[in-house]
Amino acid sequence: DGGITQSPKYLFRKEGQNVTLSCEQNLNHDAMYWYRQDPGQGLRLIYYSQIVNDFQKGDIAEGYSVSREKKESFPLTVTSAQKNPTAFYLCASSIYASDYGYTFGSGTRLTVV
């Protein structure tokens, strides 16, 4: 079955550490996205990528980095510069980058300990 897979489901990070969240899709979608979800704030866009080797900052990119070396993969690194990283992170993909609905992964819950 085609879909989008995020791993791990739960992740614990010590302060000062970088951590990488995995996102893989087998839908042959061109565009991929990372969102952060906090209670009462909806979903906020961190980064998105329309094609391989290209990505754009979203509204809250500070303290995060991404890469898009393969069409299927769009990993997100939460760096030590992110001041409040505890959140639910959602990866999504869409067939094209403009005005098409998303397929979301099941999310990664990151907790700083």
Added chain:
Amino acid sequence: GENVEQHPSTLSVQEGDSAVIKCTYSDSASNYFPWYKQELGKGPQLIIDIRSNVGEKKDQRIAVTLNKTAKHFSLHITETQPEDSAVYFCAVSQFYFGTGTSLTVIP
């Protein structure tokens, strides 16, 4: 960027009643308006979407209406069932999401 407001933030209805969630947006050039349903601990799932060249779209018990002049669109769920209980998000032009509506359907 786009400013999306969603109301209400919580909604409780009796099973069988209708539920309506409304979103407003700021950019009159926006053309795409999807709705997502998120169950606890899961990622959101696209349930219906509408483009600016139509005013209404229906899929079984759910429908979306769009008023481009007033810059608002609404999700309508009829004959609600307990399995409709979830958080619903509107979005505008793919990138921008509302803050969500927690719908509870009381059996």
